[in-house]
Amino acid sequence: MKLISAILFLGGCSWGQSGIEVPSIGVIVDSSGALRQVQGVAGSFLLGPAGPPGVISAACSEQLCLVKTDSKILSATGEIDAPPGPVVFGFSGDIGIVFFPEPRTFARWHADTLDLLDWTLDGEVLSLSGTEIAVQKDGEVSIVHPDGSIVDSMPDASGPVLLLPTGVVFATKDEIVLRQGNSEIRFELAGAENITAMGPGYAAIHTGAAVYALRIDPGRESLLLLPGNIP
Numbered sequence: 001m002k003l004i005s006a007i008l009f010l011g012g013c014s015w016g017q018s019g020i021e022v023p024s025i026g027v028i029v030d031s032s033g034a035l036r037q038v039q040g041v042a043g044s045f046l047l048g049p050a051g052p053p054g055v056i057s058a059a060c061s062e063q064l065c066l067v068k069t070d071s072k073i074l075s076a077t078g079e080i081d082a083p084p085g086p087v088v089f090g091f092s093g094d095i096g097i098v099f100f101p102e103p104r105t106f107a108r109w110h111a112d113t114l115d116l117l118d119w120t121l122d123g124e125v126l127s128l129s130g131t132e133i134a135v136q137k138d139g140e141v142s143i144v145h146p147d148g149s150i151v152d153s154m155p156d157a158s159g160p161v162l163l164l165p166t167g168v169v170f171a172t173k174d175e176i177v178l179r180q181g182n183s184e185i186r187f188e189l190a191g192a193e194n195i196t197a198m199g200p201g202y203a204a205i206h207t208g209a210a211v212y213a214l215r216i217d218p219g220r221e222s223l224l225l226l227p228g229n230i231p
Helices: 002-014
Strands: 024-029 035-041 044-047 057-060 065-068 072-074 079-081 088-092 095-100 105-110 113-117 124-129 132-137 140-144 150-153 161-164 167-171 175-180 183-188 194-199 202-207 210-215 222-225
Touching: 024 057, 024 065, 024 202, 057 088, 088 194, 095 124, 124 161, 132 161, 161 194, 167 194
Parallel strands: 057 194, 088 124
Antiparallel strands: 024 035, 024 194, 035 044, 057 065, 065 072, 072 079, 088 095, 095 105, 105 113, 124 132, 132 140, 140 150, 161 167, 167 175, 175 183, 194 202, 202 210, 210 222
């Protein structure tokens, strides 16, 4: 797993740099289950070499990238044992908030350690951001706090959800909806299977073998197909 850690380290180090270096905007998991660094600028993306297969999910914020394999969580600085199976990643600064669906356990990641949280919620956990949780229950999607109190509801959401520091991205049957502040922007895209935090200012949207980059910077919102992500 050293190559995976190297990809995360290189991605984090290149954010915010200037000059002739190709900027990195984050990472995705391709359809073979390999971690790929995404480089370039909007409309002109490049994908780095594929890392080892076996990655279940990955997510990046401005300060942190986390990767889940079957039995571990990896960062740019190390790794830690974790329950087997999928995971939902969220972020709060340099701290990761993690939900393991199979044991239905929440935990806090920091400095390559995991501390269990005593949060208990009914329904399917879709996304995390700080102490806000997107949950689907009885066909309805809501944003709640760990004590179950409702923050907001999304009656038109019917697919994956990604909570943002300043808003939310969610899928309907044939659209991707980006809400930030008082604005709402919709993009035509059917078949979204999951939405993850790709890196600062971007979300990754998987539809079958294709992966799209959604730019979420206010005033620069766009949805673009990433090249070469089908092995």
